[in-house]
Structure formats: structure tokens, C-alpha cells
Amino acid sequence: MSKKTVTIHGAVTAQNTQESVTAAVIRLIDGLYLKNGISDADVAGMSITVAGDLTGFSPDRAIREAGHNVALKCATEHTKDGVNGFIRVTVTAQSDNPVFNVYLGGARALSADLTKYHSIALDGPSGAGKSTVAKAVAKKLNITYLDTGALYRALGLTCLNNGVDVRDAKAVEQCLRDVKVGLDYENGVQRVTVDGVDVTAKIRTPEVSMAASGVSAVPYVREKLLGIQRDIATGSSVILDGRDIGTVVLPSAEFKFFLTASAEVRAKRRFDELTAKGQKVVYEDVLNDVITRDRNDSTRAVAPLKQAYDAVKIDSDNMTADQVVGFIIDYVEGWLQ
Numbered sequence: 001m002s003k004k005t006v007t008i009h010g011a012v013t014a015q016n017t018q019e020s021v022t023a024a025v026i027r028l029i030d031g032l033y034l035k036n037g038i039s040d041a042d043v044a045g046m047s048i049t050v051a052g053d054l055t056g057f058s059p060d061r062a063i064r065e066a067g068h069n070v071a072l073k074c075a076t077e078h079t080k081d082g083v084n085g086f087i088r089v090t091v092t093a094q095s096d097n098p099v100f101n102v103y104l105g106g107a108r109a110l111s112a113d114l115t116k117y118h119s120i121a122l123d124g125p126s127g128a129g130k131s132t133v134a135k136a137v138a139k140k141l142n143i144t145y146l147d148t149g150a151l152y153r154a155l156g157l158t159c160l161n162n163g164v165d166v167r168d169a170k171a172v173e174q175c176l177r178d179v180k181v182g183l184d185y186e187n188g189v190q191r192v193t194v195d196g197v198d199v200t201a202k203i204r205t206p207e208v209s210m211a212a213s214g215v216s217a218v219p220y221v222r223e224k225l226l227g228i229q230r231d232i233a234t235g236s237s238v239i240l241d242g243r244d245i246g247t248v249v250l251p252s253a254e255f256k257f258f259l260t261a262s263a264e265v266r267a268k269r270r271f272d273e274l275t276a277k278g279q280k281v282v283y284e285d286v287l288n289d290v291i292t293r294d295r296n297d298s299t300r301a302v303a304p305l306k307q308a309y310d311a312v313k314i315d316s317d318n319m320t321a322d323q324v325v326g327f328i329i330d331y332v333e334g335w336l337q
């Protein structure tokens with residue numbers, strides 16, 4: 001596919017020192033490249049302007065010294081509307097991806113079209129610790145958490161209760177056509193209802209996990225749940241965890257993370273979690289379930305589990321949940337402050 005020429009804008013603020021200018025401009029270029037899925041090879045040129053009060057070090061030198069091999073042009077811009085110490089970058093590049101302008105920290109004031117709500121997409125395979133992490137991030141940032149898997153689980157449970165084979169897409173659609181899935185928050189805790197009946201307590205069994213994985217491959221089911229997920233992100237700052245949040249549900253989310261771990265580590269975590277809840281499970285069964293669900297979730301035709309090109313990958317094999325939460329909070333705050 002031939003790429004289009006696009007213009008991408010970005011800005012960041014810095015203190016008037018070599019270290020600060022270097023760190024800021026490199027952070028900006030990294031963000032611009034990540035969010036737009038580009039590299040030096042795609043860039044025709046970069047035009048940089050520096051606020052008149054930043055005389056300490058030239059950002060084009062910092063970009064060059066960081067090893068970027070692109071055409072650079074740098075000029076001074078007069079300080080704007082009380083925003084001091086800013087560096088603007090305009091990148092001309094070849095890209096197939098939607099343009100994502102990046103305004104970091106204090107420079108966000110330079111972009112009028114930034115929304116006041118932030119979306120965080122947290123995707124990854126089952127058992128990677130997404131829900132534990134998302135819950136903690138939501139609490140720390142005081143934003144809404146949507147566990148999207150619970151919606152698929154509610155529909156999986158409904159099929160199980162009606163004796164429907166979840167691999168039979170037609171039967172699944174027929175069973176779910178008139179079913180209403182609802183979402184509520186009670187003291188900040190998410191409740192899922194099916195035709196008004198709260199099923200939250202019934203959706204965490206291994207049988208429901210498998211059924212959820214099965215129904216999630218049915219295009220009708222994905223379509224049915226898309227609106228509920230998007231609605232919640234339009235009126236508030238949110239973190240959604242799932243499999244296709246960064247790729248399908250919220251493709252323009254400002255923050256995307258792909259949290260993963262080896263199948264063995266994930267199975268051990270799920271085993272411990274189920275055992276702690278008093279469920280009698282065998283580790284090998286849990287591991288087989290994890291492997292089967294990985295396969296189902298990543299090979300299905302519609303919205304498969306996949307890292308978005310602009311997602312930051314977090315491999316949590318050797319990280320505690322707290323460390324993953326810390327990483328995400330630092331990343332988000334580093335971008336916003």
C-alpha cells in the first residue's frame with residue numbers, strides 16, 4: 001500500500017538548560033513516532049521552533065545528538081499567550097496511520113483541540129493482570145474503570161444458561177438478539193446486568209471464561225458491545241481493559257498499553273486467584289485454559305487480540321502489579337504534566 005504524506009504537530013515545554021531541552025525534545029519525538037507508527041525512515045523533514053526564552057541549547061542539536069538522521073530546520077518563535085519555554089515540532093512524513101498530534105505537559109495549552117478527557121486502553125492476554133492494574137490506576141488517577149471482559153462474560157453466561165453452543169455463531173446471535181446488557185457503578189464498583197438482573201457474582205468461573213472467549217469471536221457480539229464501551233469513554237476519563245481497546249474500541253486513545261506475561265506466569269496468577277476465592281482448581285487445567293483462550297482470542301477473525309502499533313508493551317513476568325501500576329502512572333503523568 002502506498003503511504004500518504006502527512007504533517008504531524010507536536011510541542012513540549014522545557015527549562016532553559018541543555019539537559020531539560022534534550023530530555024523534553026527527545027520525549028516529544030519518541031511520543032510523535034510512537035503515536036504515529038513512524039520512524040526516521042518515514043520522515044521527510046522536521047521543522048522546529050523554539051520559544052524566544054529558551055536560549056540555553058538548541059533542540060535540533062539534541063535531536064541530532066540522539067542519533068536521528070532526518071532533515072532539520074530550527075527557528076525562534078516569540079513566546080505565546082503566557083506559555084513559556086516551549087518547543088514545537090512539525091514533522092512531514094510518509095504514513096498510512098491516522099495523524100496523532102502530540103502535546104506534552106505545559107505545551108498542551110498550545111493546542112485548543114485537546115479534549116479534557118483522557119482514555120487509557122489496556123490490552124493483553126488473559127491473566128496478564130490487566131484488571132488488578134486497571135483498578136489501581138483508575139483509583140490513583142480518579143477516573144472510571146471499565147472491565148470490558150465482564151460484558152463478554154455476561155453474554156457467555158447467558159449462552160451457557162440457555163444451553164447454546166458458543167462456537168455456533170448463528171445460535172449465539174439468536175440467543176442474544178433480544179438480550180440487554182447493562183452497566184452500573186455501585187460505590188465505584190462495576191456491576192453487569194443481563195435484562196436487568198445483576199450477574200456480576202456469577203461470571204468468574206472457568207466455564208464462563210471459556211464461554212466468554214467463545215462468544216467474543218462472534219461478530220454480532222462484538223458489535224453489540226461496542227456502543228456501551230465507547231459511550232463510557234465519551235463523557236469521562238477512563239481506563240478500559242480488554243483485547244481490542246487500542247485497536248478497535250478506542251483507536252485514538254491517548255494512552256495505550258499492552259500488558260503481557262508468559263502463559264505459565266499468567267496461569268499461576270489465575271490459579272492463585274481462584275484458589276484464594278475457595279475454588280478447587282488444578283494448575284495444569286488453568287494453564288491449558290490460558291493457552292486455549294490465547295489461541296481463541298488471537299486467531300479469531302474479528303478484532304483479535306493484538307498489540308496496537310502505538311501501544312507501549314509491558315512484559316510483566318518479572319514485575320509486581322504495583323510496579324506495572326507505577327509504570328503506567330509515571331508514563332501518563334509524564335505526558336500530562
Ligand code: DC
Pocket residue numbers: 126127148149150152153209212213214216217241242243244245293297
Ligand atoms: O478479560 P477477561 O478474561 O474477563 O475476558 C473474557 C473473554 O472475553 C476473553 O477470553 C476474551 C473476551 N474479550 C474480548 O474478546 N474483548 C475484550 N475487549 C474483552 C474480553
